[in-house]
Amino acid sequence: MSTSATSETPRVEVQPALHLDGLTVGYGGVPAVRELNAQVRAGEILALLGPNGAGKTTTLLAAVGALPTLSGSITALGEPLDRRVEANARRGIILVPDSRGVFHRLSVDDNLRLARRKHGPTLDDVFDYFPALRSMRARRCGTLSGGEQQMLALAKALLCAPKILLVDELSLGLSPIAVEGLLPRLRQIADDQQMAVVLVEQHIELALSIADSAVVLHHGRAVLSGAATELRGRRDMVEAAYFGNVEAPSGDRTGATLPAG
Known part of the structure; x- marks a missing residue:
């Protein structure tokens, strides 16, 4: 006669790749973002939503070390964020700015080769995600469409072997068709590379369709946060928060929160 015992496998808590804890940051000592709590794990996408001037870009600049924190803390890849942007970039914290950061007078190929790191991803690796760039290698970047330049900007970022990828206004100036093609690709990259992604985006529905969570x-100030699937089901609440019509519950400075899934 045999006996068997069953036991629950203990759940391993996965630490965030990027953790903003009570972050207050701004310019010239004047806060532009106040007491922000947010986190994203490897393989996840966090969408930062809100109108112009809400503090989204400021948050990304702080997360790469380009702005000093006024209070609170930023932990990246298990360690406090370095105050030097270049040191954080070497650790794999990479920003794609809303200006896209491409050299318009250089060819696509030159842009990519300048971004490539020794022992890092190859050009073929990024062409797997953006095959259209392969046929554009000889073209001068300034002749590309907005969507093509954004593809190039993302490809350059991938060549830096990011562990945390921060993307500012991916859809800025792009047609809806271009955006609908790029956002699912970003989801694929996060899944394949187990990369933590923070996405600043104006297209609420499209951002929530690929994100795991959103703020x-x-x-x-954060006025609403939660799992992307929950927020998609509460579009009325998201729109109210977007226009500042959702107030934080009494005693809660982080805003209204929906279940994390």
């Missing part, structure tokens, strides 16, 4: 900012 809505208004006037520098």
